[in-house]
Amino acid sequence: MDRRPSRVRLVGPVVVILGLIAALVTFVVTPWAGEPQPEVDVAPTVLDRSATAASFPPPPPTPPATPIARRPVVALDAGHGGPDDDLPRADRSGRLLPWYREGDNSGAIFRSNGGSELREKDLTLRLALATADLLEAEDVLVVVTRREDVPVNLERRDLNEDGKLDLVDELLARIDLINRSQADVLVSIHLNAHPSPSMRGTYANYASGRPFTRESIRLAVTLHQQVLRGIRELSPGAVDRGVEDDVEDDPTGRHLLLLGSRTARAPFETTMPGALIEPLFMTNPEDVELLRRADLLDAVARSLADGILEYLRES
Numbered sequence: 001m002d003r004r005p006s007r008v009r010l011v012g013p014v015v016v017i018l019g020l021i022a023a024l025v026t027f028v029v030t031p032w033a034g035e036p037q038p039e040v041d042v043a044p045t046v047l048d049r050s051a052t053a054a055s056f057p058p059p060p061p062t063p064p065a066t067p068i069a070r071r072p073v074v075a076l077d078a079g080h081g082g083p084d085d086d087l088p089r090a091d092r093s094g095r096l097l098p099w100y101r102e103g104d105n106s107g108a109i110f111r112s113n114g115g116s117e118l119r120e121k122d123l124t125l126r127l128a129l130a131t132a133d134l135l136e137a138e139d140v141l142v143v144v145t146r147r148e149d150v151p152v153n154l155e156r157r158d159l160n161e162d163g164k165l166d167l168v169d170e171l172l173a174r175i176d177l178i179n180r181s182q183a184d185v186l187v188s189i190h191l192n193a194h195p196s197p198s199m200r201g202t203y204a205n206y207a208s209g210r211p212f213t214r215e216s217i218r219l220a221v222t223l224h225q226q227v228l229r230g231i232r233e234l235s236p237g238a239v240d241r242g243v244e245d246d247v248e249d250d251p252t253g254r255h256l257l258l259l260g261s262r263t264a265r266a267p268f269e270t271t272m273p274g275a276l277i278e279p280l281f282m283t284n285p286e287d288v289e290l291l292r293r294a295d296l297l298d299a300v301a302r303s304l305a306d307g308i309l310e311y312l313r314e315s
């Protein structure tokens with residue numbers, strides 16, 4: 001029976017009754033009749049005219065086309081932290097780096113004429129924790145590599161089994177923690193230093209040669225743009241130092257351990273896109289003046305959170 005021609009002329013109550021009949025046909029008759037079911041077309045039309053859903057068989061279950069999105073997980077690495085027994089104060093060529101302190105993982109230290117110190121490890125921790133708060137407010141799960149002035153390799157594990165405990169083990173402890181957190185993305189926060197005090201500005205790194213280098217570049221560029229914009233709102237003259245592959249200048253051409261592929265000295269590697277951001281320099285007087293400002297640090301944290309959220313939205 002084709003109901004369609006007559007249905008056009010019907011009004012509400014009649015349609016509800018028709019719908020009930022249709023439901024009965026579907027529930028009771030069809031299983032035994034084994035005939036084609038034109039009523040399948042009737043049901044949605046009647047439902048539109050406010051018959052109750054209970055009048056009809058439930059719709060077939062929708063196959064799970066897309067899995068429920070899980071909350072993104074972001075790993076924030078607060079660069080440096082705690083003491084370190086084996087941190088050299090010289091670079092590989094033996095050149096002394098005066099902004100480091102031997103046996104200490106403060107990162108770069110700026111010493112004012114009055115004798116006070118501004119330490120990279122304190123600033124990276126403050127930035128990481130402030131960024132974490134902002135991301136958590138947006139329902140992002142955040143893992144911070146440290147929440148205090150401590151090394152991450154607190155258990156002093158010789159993670160590359162080379163018989164000594166050094167900065168490589170500290171970085172491997174961070175990689176291990178970040179991988180176990182199953183983070184979708186890694187952002188490592190540092191502040192820059194350079195022998196020339198005139199060197200200043202906002203700089204970001206990614207590692208080439210990783211399976212997710214495209215994503216890492218997008219992350220580094222997004223963070224760099226956001227952080228530079230944030231700093232320039234308070235200091236229009238802030239300098240752009242660009243975004244680069246993190247290969248070191250020395251002949252080894254090695255990547256930074258945290259972002260790069262595994263090597264002989266680092267037997268495992270991070271497993272997600274990552275970028276390292278250096279918002280300003282600890283060795284430039286203008287940048288240091290900015291780093292002393294609470295509103296500047298808040299703006300950088302806001303920019304980091306905005307950049308990470310922008311990256312996640314487009315992933």
Ligand SMILES: [Zn+2]
Binds near residue numbers: 079080107108120190
């Ligand atoms: Zn650093």
